Amino acid sequence: MATKFNTAAYNFRTKCPYVSKDLLHWFPGHMNKGLKQMQRKLKSVDCVIEVHDARIPFTGRNPIFTSTMTGAKPHILVLNKKDLTIQSLLPKIKDQLTAEEGIENVIFTNSKDQNCRGLKSIRPRIVDIIKNSNRYNRSEELDYSVMIIGVPNVGKSSLINMLRSTNMRIKHALPVGAVAGITRSVMTKIRINNDPKIFMLDTPGILEPSVTNIEMGLKLALCASLQDHLVGEEIIADYLLYWLNKHGKFKYVDYMGLEEPCDDINKVLITGSIKFNRVRRIRDFDGQTREVPDIIEVARTMIKAFRTGELGKILLDINLLKRNREEEKILA
Numbered sequence: 001m002a003t004k005f006n007t008a009a010y011n012f013r014t015k016c017p018y019v020s021k022d023l024l025h026w027f028p029g030h031m032n033k034g035l036k037q038m039q040r041k042l043k044s045v046d047c048v049i050e051v052h053d054a055r056i057p058f059t060g061r062n063p064i065f066t067s068t069m070t071g072a073k074p075h076i077l078v079l080n081k082k083d084l085t086i087q088s089l090l091p092k093i094k095d096q097l098t099a100e101e102g103i104e105n106v107i108f109t110n111s112k113d114q115n116c117r118g119l120k121s122i123r124p125r126i127v128d129i130i131k132n133s134n135r136y137n138r139s140e141e142l143d144y145s146v147m148i149i150g151v152p153n154v155g156k157s158s159l160i161n162m163l164r165s166t167n168m169r170i171k172h173a174l175p176v177g178a179v180a181g182i183t184r185s186v187m188t189k190i191r192i193n194n195d196p197k198i199f200m201l202d203t204p205g206i207l208e209p210s211v212t213n214i215e216m217g218l219k220l221a222l223c224a225s226l227q228d229h230l231v232g233e234e235i236i237a238d239y240l241l242y243w244l245n246k247h248g249k250f251k252y253v254d255y256m257g258l259e260e261p262c263d264d265i266n267k268v269l270i271t272g273s274i275k276f277n278r279v280r281r282i283r284d285f286d287g288q289t290r291e292v293p294d295i296i297e298v299a300r301t302m303i304k305a306f307r308t309g310e311l312g313k314i315l316l317d318i319n320l321l322k323r324n325r326e327e328e329k330i331l332a
C-alpha cells in the first residue's frame, strides 16, 4: 500500500535537482511570431481567456501575458485539467489567486468532461463580463470575440473544442495532442456559440523566452509544456521522484515495482525496467549482443503515469498554497 511508508524514516533530498537553465529554455520561432500576432490582434477582441494547468496554479504562467495582454481586456483565468489535481483545495487556490494576484474570474475545468460545471459556466461568464465592460472600438459589434492564450499543452484547443461541441453540438474542430506545440498557426477562429455569436481565437502555447526559476521550469516540463526530449526524460523523472518523496506521495513505489521509497532515480528506473520488461539490445565491442535496461523508455513510463493521474492527484504548487495548521495536518 502506498500509505504505509513514513517520510520521516527516509533521508530524502530537500533541494530540487540541479538542471542547467539551457535545458528548460524553449522559445522557437513560431512562439515569437505568434506572440507578436496575438499582441496586434488584441484590440479586436472583447475578452482574453488565459488557460493554465490546475496542477501549477501559482507558477509557470507567462509573465508577458500578464504585462501586455491580460490587463488590456477583461480576463478569465481557466485552470484546466482539474481532474488531475486535489479537488478539495480548489476553493483555497481560487481565494489565494484573488487575494494575492487580484484575479477575480477563476474557473476550474476538465476539458475532457462534457458535464464539467466549470466548462458550463464559461459561456455565461463571458457574456456577463463583456456586457459589463467598455468595449471601446468594438461597442457596435454584435459578435463577441475571445482570445485563448496560455503556455503550451494546457488544453487551450481542447477547451475550445469542448465549448463548441457542448454549446453548438458540432464536432471538434481543432487538433489537440499530448505533446507541447500542437497549435502553431495563429488565430484560428472558431464559433462556439450562436446566440450571441461568440468566436474564440485559438493561439499557439507561448513560454517565457528565458527561464527565471529552475523549479518552475521543471514543473512546466513535468506538465508537458516543454517537449520531453529537449529537457531529457531522465531529468524530468528525477524531478518527479524528488517531488513525490518530498511530499510523501508513494504510489510510485508499487507502480515502479519497488519494495520501499527510493530517492535514487537510477535505481528506480532500473527496477522499473524489470517490472515493465523494458530492455534494449546492444552489441559489445567483441560482437556479442546483450540486454541493458532501457532507462529512457522507463522514465517515459513513469512520467506518463504522473500525467495520467496514476501516481495520484497532485498539486505541484502545494508548497505555495497558504495553509493553516489544521489543514497542514489533513494534508500530511
Ligand SMILES: Nc1nc2c(ncn2[C@@H]2O[C@H](COP(=O)(O)OP(=O)(O)OP(=O)(O)O)[C@@H](O)[C@H]2O)c(=O)[nH]1
Pocket (backbone or CB within 6 Å): 080, 081, 082, 083, 084, 109, 110, 111, 112, 150, 151, 152, 153, 154, 155, 156, 157, 158, 159, 175, 176, 177, 178, 179, 180, 181, 182, 183, 184, 203, 204, 205, 206
Ligand atoms: N486530463 C486532462 N487532460 C486534458 C484536459 N484538457 C486537455 N487535456 C489533454 O492535454 C493535452 C493537450 O491538449 P491541447 O488542447 O492540445 O493543449 P493546447 O494548450 O492547445 O496545446 P498547444 O497547442 O500545444 O499549446 C491533450 O492530450 C489533451 O487531451 C483536461 O482537462 N484533463
Ligand SMILES: [Mg+2]
Pocket (backbone or CB within 6 Å): 156, 157, 158, 175, 176, 182, 183, 203, 204, 205
Ligand atoms: Mg492547441
